Amino acid sequence: MSAAGFTVSYLGTGSGGSTLRGHTAMVLHCPDGERILLDAASGNTVLRHGEQLGISPTDYDHCLLSHSHPDHCEGLPHIEMIRSRRNPEERPMQVHGSERAMADIATLLAYPTRGLSVAADGVRRRDGRLVFNLRPADPGQWVQLTPTVRAKCAPVDHIGGAMAWRVESGGQSIVFSGDTRWCPSLAELAQGATLLIHEALCVEAERSRAEATAHSTAAEAARIAQLAGVGSLTLTHIDNAYHLDTGPLETEARSVYDGPVSVAADCWQQPV
Ligand SMILES: [Zn+2]
Ligand SMILES: [Zn+2]
Secondary structure (H helix, E strand, O other), X not given: OOOOOOEEEEXXXXXXXXXXOOXXXXXXXXXXXXXXXXXXXXXXXXXXXXXXXXXXXXXXXXXXXXXXXXXXXXXXXXXXXXXXHXXXXXXXXXXXXXXXXXXHXXXXXXXXXXXXXXXXXXXXXXXXXXXXXXXXXXXXXXEEEEOOEEEEEEEOOOOOOOEEEEEEEOOEEEEEOOOOOOOHHHHHHOOOOXXXXXXXXXXXXXXXXXXXXXXXXXXXXXXXXXXXXXXXXXXXXXXXXXXXXXXXXXXXXHOOOOOOEEEOOOOOEEEO
């Protein structure tokens, strides 16, 4: 772990259509030791890759969700199951996202054979214990997650209710784009951030693919990094076509953005 600042553990770094990587999720290890989950991937990606890195789902109580596409949030009930098994007294997980995302998550969690019931005050197991609070976030408003960690979101251009998140602690800041087309409001949210984690589906030569699915190219991600003057850029949400050779994404981003560029991989831990 980075002594002075954040460390990011990338648990899933694949695009929605990826069959070679886990879907999107990461854990932020904050400067004061707090851990925050950013997106929840699908299936057991967060649990499986977390296990490899020594990260238990009982290590974090807050999850920030970018949007309600299943590749970013479908892992939540699986995470809850293991949290409850490992610690039956576990505090409810605080899930933050747009109002639309929270409504969609409620539908996901209410699946009949899951044994969860969704009510206005939260989501309960059969024994009545509260396991989730769903917290709709106001764009632009800081949410104090712990005494030393705060976060705020801003709308991006992908599906209804899609958000990017900025997390700040110990004088550092990390911004995660979620899924989005080129989106100027993201440059505003990312202004001066220590690290921007931005999705990149493909390179400019294939931009029609990014346009058709409301995603960004590596150059577009880099333009946001350049405009916002961030300290470094990490590309994620990687498609099968770039799984083995991420070089074209990295080279394109470097031609637009002056700072350091990395491409995330599953189970990579990045000191910030
Ligand atoms: Zn996605
Ligand atoms: Zn999406």
